[in-house]
Amino acid sequence: MRFQYLQPASLQEAFSLLAQHSPQAKVMAGGTDLLVAMKMQKLSPSVVIGLSQIPEMAGVAYDSSSKAIRIGALATHQEVSSSSAILEKFSHLAGAASLVGSRQVRNLGTTVGNICNASPSAETAPALLTVEAVVNIAGPTGTRQVAIGDFFTGPGRTVVGGDEIVTEVTIPDPEPNSAGAYIKLSPRRAMDLAVVGVAVFLSVRNGVCDKARVALGAVAPTPIRVPDAEAILSGEAVNDNLLEQAAQAAMKACRPISDVRSSAEYRREMVGVLVKRAIREALGRSRNQEGD
Numbered sequence: 001m002r003f004q005y006l007q008p009a010s011l012q013e014a015f016s017l018l019a020q021h022s023p024q025a026k027v028m029a030g031g032t033d034l035l036v037a038m039k040m041q042k043l044s045p046s047v048v049i050g051l052s053q054i055p056e057m058a059g060v061a062y063d064s065s066s067k068a069i070r071i072g073a074l075a076t077h078q079e080v081s082s083s084s085a086i087l088e089k090f091s092h093l094a095g096a097a098s099l100v101g102s103r104q105v106r107n108l109g110t111t112v113g114n115i116c117n118a119s120p121s122a123e124t125a126p127a128l129l130t131v132e133a134v135v136n137i138a139g140p141t142g143t144r145q146v147a148i149g150d151f152f153t154g155p156g157r158t159v160v161g162g163d164e165i166v167t168e169v170t171i172p173d174p175e176p177n178s179a180g181a182y183i184k185l186s187p188r189r190a191m192d193l194a195v196v197g198v199a200v201f202l203s204v205r206n207g208v209c210d211k212a213r214v215a216l217g218a219v220a221p222t223p224i225r226v227p228d229a230e231a232i233l234s235g236e237a238v239n240d241n242l243l244e245q246a247a248q249a250a251m252k253a254c255r256p257i258s259d260v261r262s263s264a265e266y267r268r269e270m271v272g273v274l275v276k277r278a279i280r281e282a283l284g285r286s287r288n289q290e291g292d
């Protein structure tokens with residue numbers, strides 16, 4: 001495997017390198033997906049453009065003027081899982097990032113790289129779907145913002161063009177009394193991809209579920225939201241009957257496949273179990289906040 005490694009010091013330089021070498025070039029953040037794919041000869045770019053020296057893409061920060069959290073494209077899972085702003089507002093996203101691979105992988109792998117790689121089981125994708133994250137994509141002719149719900153187009157595919165780079169993901173402030181839960185089901189307790197991933201984020205007002213968002217990973221060609229489950233919960237005092245209805249809606253919405261890691265039937269069954277569990281957890285946390 002021979003390739004040229006280039007390290008631009010600015011976004012502008014990265015774009016001109018991409019324009020020069022595309023379509024033989026791939027950009028790289030932590031390299032924990034890209035280098036593995038190259039080693040396995042699934043990809044063989046002749047040029048790899050490392051983003052690590054572009055300072056404006058680093059870090060996680062809360063921007064009080066736009067009231068949003070900004071996750072730079074170089075922010076690692078370790079940074080996301082330990083960010084005080086994310087822990088305070090979106091602890092389920094921090095939790096998802098903390099479940100990626102191993103400490104070594106989390107210290108290198110980025111959350112933006114996780115979504116750009118677009119595996120259906122991408123750990124952080126369901127939580128990002130539930131918080132309505134916005135992906136900022138820059139190209140030679142300017143920047144555009146894409147809602148995370150419109151970002152994934154298929155397994156390994158996104159809306160990012162060959163001459164574009166994702167610079168950051170932003171997450172707007174949550175509604176009052178909001179909380180989430182992320183549950184990963186995997187055969188091994190660590191270093192394993194999700195067989196099913198379920199994220200729920202909801203807010204409560206006077207004990208009633210005000211707004212609910214439910215998302216699934218590893219059970220469809222892309223991570224998905226489940227609007228039917230969300231509609232069942234929103235505006236309701238959630239009881240066992242509604243929990244069951246939401247679980248059924250999620251089981252209906254998913255399109256799992258059978259592979260070496262699990263059968264489609266098991267995945268679908270577990271979607272039902274975990275959606276109920278995640279809603280209960282998120283509801284409990286939101287009600288605690290309201291009671292504070």
Ligand SMILES: Cc1cc2nc3c(=O)[nH]c(=O)nc-3n(C[C@H](O)[C@H](O)[C@H](O)COP(=O)(O)OP(=O)(O)OC[C@H]3O[C@@H](n4cnc5c(N)ncnc54)[C@H](O)[C@@H]3O)c2cc1C
Pocket residue numbers: 026027028029030031032033034035036051073099100101102105108109110111112113114115116117121122123124160164165166167191192193194
């Ligand atoms: C041992 C091991 C265990 C793992 N466990 C998990 C797990 O439990 N859960 C999980 O979800 N993943 C897991 N992964 C996969 C991987 O670590 C994550 O997907 C990681 O977040 C990828 O980020 P990265 O920065 O390393 O991406 P890279 O490998 O650098 O890039 C991945 C893809 O995204 C593109 N890309 C990266 N950044 C940008 C950008 N800013 N703009 C445009 N395109 C970009 C690259 O061109 C490439 O196609 C594991 C990997 C390994 C090696």
